[in-house]
Amino acid sequence: MTEAILLVGGKGTRLRPLTVNTPKPMVPAAGVPFLTHQLARARAAGIDHIVLATSYLAEVFEPYFGDGSALGLRLEYVTEREPLGTGGAIRNAASRLAAGPDDPVVVFNGDILTGLDIRALIAAHGTSGADISLHLTKVADPRAYGLVPTDPTGRVTAFLEKPQTPEEIVTDQINAGAYVFRRSVVDTIPAGRPVSVERETFPGLLSSGAHLQGMVDSTYWLDLGTPAAFVRGSADLVLGRVPSPAVPGRCGDRLVLPTAQVASDAKLSGGTVIGHGARVGAGARITGSTVLSGAVIAPGTVITDSMIGARARIGARTTLRDTVVGDDARVGADNELRDGARVWCGAALPAGALRFSPDR
Secondary structure: OEEEEEEOOOOOHHHOOOOOOOOHHHOEEOOEEHHHHHHHHHHHOOEEEEEEEEOOOHHHHHHHHOOOHHHOOEEEEEEOOOOOHHHHHHHHHHHHOOOOOOOEEEEEEOOEEEOOOHHHHHHHHHHHOOOEEEEEEEOOOHHHOEEOOEOOOOEEOOOEEOOOOHHHOOOOEEEEEEEEEEHHHHOOOOOOOOOOHHHHHHHHHHHOOOOEEEEEOOOOEEEOOOHHHHHHHHHHHHHOOOOOOOOOOOOOOEEEOOOOEEOOOOEEEOOEEEOOOOEEOOOOEEEOOEEOOOOEEOOOOEEEOOEEOOOOEEOOOOEEEOOEEOOOOEEOOOOEEOOOOEEOOOOEEOOOOOOOOOOO
16 A cells, blocks of 8 residues: 655635635646645645645544545545644644654645656655655746755755745746655654654754655646746646646537536636536636636636636636636626735625726
8 A cells, every 4th residue: 555645734825815715736627626636646646545634624634535435545634723834734634644764754735736657756755775766857937946966866955935036046946845754764754743854854964874766757737836836827727737636527629517607609718617507698708717617707818827606607708818816706897806816705896997098
């Protein structure tokens, strides 16, 4: 049996208002909670048992996924009473593992969409004999991430958190949020207090002489920490740019879920998702966006790279670009929102109240 811990306890504050009522891993991407894609890909890689390390809105997970049998998994849930950080969450969940001291334990961050070959990471871990193996990816601008330089054999030589000066940027390899731990190493993480694997565990192990191995896999990788990234990730799943066995339909320009109603002359493209029970009116044009369940899109609306929350209503001829509208919000007719605008859950914006360009 191959086991994993999935870190799903974060509050997702950068994603608000999407995460006001919903924990980040449960926000829908390509028609299902994002966590479904991670679980399905883990199962396809041969992982049988997953412990979900929960905290924020922890009560949401188990009613949806149950024991995991519908996905061919055995799921267990461990909830932190107080946030414990990445390392503390791993240590807290470890009591549910059955692995022996030298067995591999896979750890995933719950907000990363990736095409990582999970089997290859596990195999590389076994071949190298490492204490911990890390998935690394290359990015053009690494300043927002933790840098992980390696020697020619792939062995990690340092951990450099979020460098800001050119002199500090010694590599374009970053920590991509997936690891394989030797089970006995998990037990060395202090219990009962907040611990960051990035800032404490990994550097501490490295300084003590432990073997940390990096595997660079530069397939699709996206941190879903912002609304724009989340919307893009959902669209890329629908378009088939990143594989997932959990997409509920064929990959293509659009995904319309059962019970949704779309006018015959509405145009949906760019990986757009229309959720259960949502309605899209005549002449609407929706590109690269997600419309969640029960939302209503009035005729003549133009929506681009945006997310519309559950049961929200968007008025006629309104234009939205790079915008998030929270659950149950109302945006009246003839508004124009763009460039990262966020309408909070339950808010009401009157007709013609806000524009970014002159009246036509």
